[in-house]
Amino acid sequence: MVWVRVVVVVMCGVGVVTASFYPPECPPHCNCTKPSEAVCEGGAIPLLDPRITAFEIKHTPQPIPTLNTDITSTLQHLVSLQLDSIGLTEVEGGALSAMDRLHTLLINNNNITTLRAHTFIDCSTLTQLDLRSNNIKVIENGTFEPLVGLRNLSLANNALTSLPQHLPRGLLVLDIEHNLIASLNLLPDIHLHSLNLCHNLITHIDPSQINLQSLKVLCLGGAAFNLESSMGGIKSLWGVQQLTLQGTHSQPLHIPLDIQAAIQNFTRTSLHTLQLDSCSLESMDILNQANSSLRSLRATDTTVPMTRVRSAKMKLPSIAILDLSGSPLLAKLFLTPHHSTPMLHLKVLKISRCGIKSFQESFLLSRVPNITDLDLSHNPLQCTCYGMTWIPNYVREGRLNLLQELTTTCAAPPHLNNIPLLTASMCPIIATTSPPIPTTTTTTATNIPGLSFISLSPVTSTSATKEYSNTTTTTTTTPGPSISTTTSTAREHSHATKQPLGSSYNKTEVTTGQAKAESGTSGLAVLLASGVLIFVVLVLVVVVVVLFCQHTRNYRRRGFSGAYNRSRASLDSDSVVIMDSSHDAGTTSSSSHGFGGAD
Incomplete structure (x- = not known):
């Protein structure tokens, strides 16, 4: 019937609304920041609600040495899986094929030393594979060949000496940082967008081995890398957007003038992010570019000859992020x-x-007026009253965010040594003369016949807290004239609060406000969910009542119509009988009249 279908549809709607407002139950030892995500720490792999599609487990007390089908068969609904520090040593062949919806797999900080050729069979849906920090030494050829949909592959922080053969042709991101790779295999058919080769045993890059023209992000460097022998490859990076050059603290990466000139040309075309870590520059021209489109520059632990600094200029009109940490000459x-x-x-x-x-503050207002984040950590700051007090004030007003605030400490004056800048009291308190204390006078009169003494005793009033005690009244009777004396003894205790030397920055009010805002938001969501549910139930009740009334009305209408027809037929039959009786009576009457007339 129609009303039954309507009830079923409404009930389905109620179920959908209820499911949307009531998320799946979060497993024990887990944190579910989103309804579809679960992050678990400690314990075993729990039984997950099918509505949870992203699962992460880390730091299990008991190691899970093998990822087998017994585990993956309970995780078939997952789209993202992350296994971090669980003691994994092997991925069983074919175990991942049971997870036919898996797109992202992250296995980090475990002890997998070998990847077999059958490890990723039937994993065509996998698009991101992260195997960082697993001590991988051997990858058999053809291991990644079944991953036809793979776009992002990370093998960083392992012990690889070479890359495996037959990488997926659709691969876009390859990260092999911090390995023992000495030479690259031929990768001309793979159009990578991002390539990280930093901190390997690679000495140079060859354009014939790698398709450098398609690269957007590139990281080069390490103890053995030589930029001078890679000049041909560097000049081929016309489309690069983010370039990272890294050396080591013991052996900085030397950047010659011709490489710097090539990088300057890139900043006028496509390069917008340049990162120089532990490098050695021959000139400052890379920081003086009036037509540069560079938006982010990181030159950390970078050295430059002193003679170049004296006459150098810094002109970067489009720069939005500037990091000169560990580079005192560049900061100066x-x-x-x-x-x-x-x-x-x-x-x-x-x-x-x-x-x-x-x-x-004058430098900020004149040179960098739009700065929002500032990092001054690990510097010997002179926390004087008129030099650095503006920073805590800006932070309190929300005009500035001080990064690494716990390590942004004062070095002088001595009484503020190692005290964070935001809590240091840099301005001393100036003592002010307090106004005169008002006094009142009490008059005590002693009546002696013939004599009259009036004693005046000052009583000091104070705004501090007072405690009065030991108040006694003594009446002395003598044979002669009577003298009545009242003596009051009071003790006053002033509770003074110690004024801090300066202003201190406290984030408790901000945290409390955020907690109240989150509590109000969650309460509003619960109230809204309850209101929607009540409204749906009321609509369902109204629909059922209307349909029931309509059905009852139709039934009664059909019953009244039958009764009316039967009573109408009965009335008709009675009228016919009456009419026949009347006709007979009329006929008899007429006959009687006729006989009388005849008589």
Whole structure:
């Protein structure tokens, strides 16, 4: 019937609404920040609700040495799986084929030394594979060949000496940082967009081995890498957007002038992010580019000859992120007004470990007026009243975010040594003369016949907390004239609070406000869910009542119609009988009249 279908549809709607407002139950030892995600720490792999599609487990007390079908058969509904620090040593062949919806697999910080050729059979849906920090030494040829849909592969922080053969042709991102790879296999048919070769045994890059023209992100460097022998490859990076060059603390990566000139040309075309870590520059020209489109520059632990700094200029008009941490000469160049131009687009500035003693507010207003994040950590800051107090004030007002605030400490004056800048009291308290204390006078009169004494005793009033005790009244009777004396003894205790030397920054109010806001938001969501559910139930009740009334009305209408017809037929038959009786009576009457007339 129609009303039964309507009830079924409404009930299905109620079920959908209820399921959307009531998320799946979070397993024990897990944190479910989103209804479809579960992050578990400790314990075994739990039984998951089928509505959970992303699962992460880490730091299990008992190691899980093998990922087999007994485990993966209970995780068939997952789209993302992350296994971190669970003691895994082997992935059983064909175990992942049971998870036919899996797109992302991350196995990190385990002890998998070998990947077999049958490990990833029937895993065509996998698009991201992250195997970092697993001590992998051997990858059999053809291991990644079944992964026809793989786009992102990370093998960083392992012990590989070479790359496996037959990488997926659709691969876009390859990360093999921190391995023992000495030479690259031929990869001309793979159009990579991102390639990380940093910190291997590779000495140079050859354009004939790698398709460099398709690269957007590239990381080069390490103890054995030589940029001078890679000049041909560097000049082929016309489309690169993010370039990272890394050396080591013991052996900085030397960047010659011709490489710097090539990088400068890239900044005018496509390069917008440049990262130089533990490098050695021959000139400062890379920081003086009026037509540069560079938006992010990180030159950390980078050295430059002193003779180049004196006459150098820093001009980066489009820069938004600048990180000069560990590069004191570059930081000095930046903080010298006549050596740098205003950077109106700069938002993030990091100058930690640069020996900086002060950062003036006038410099911020004139050179970097739009800065939002500042890092001054690990510097010997001089926390004076008129030099650094503006930073805590800006932070309180929400105009500035101080990064690494716990390690942004004062070095002077001595009484503020190792105290965080945001809590240091940099301005002393100036004592002010308190106003005179008002006094009142009580009059005590002693009546002696013939004499009258009036004693005046001052009583001091104070705003501090007072405690009165031991108040006694003594009446002395003598044979002569009577003298009545009242004596009051009071003790006053002033509870003074110790005023801090300066202002301190506390985030408790911000945290409390956020907690109240989150509590109000969750309460509003529960109230909204309850309101929607009540509304749906009321609609269902109204629909059922309307349908029932309509059905009852139709039934009664049919019953009344039959009764009316039967009573109408009965009335008709009675009228016919009456009419026949009347006709007979009329006929008899007429006959009687006729006989009378005849008589």
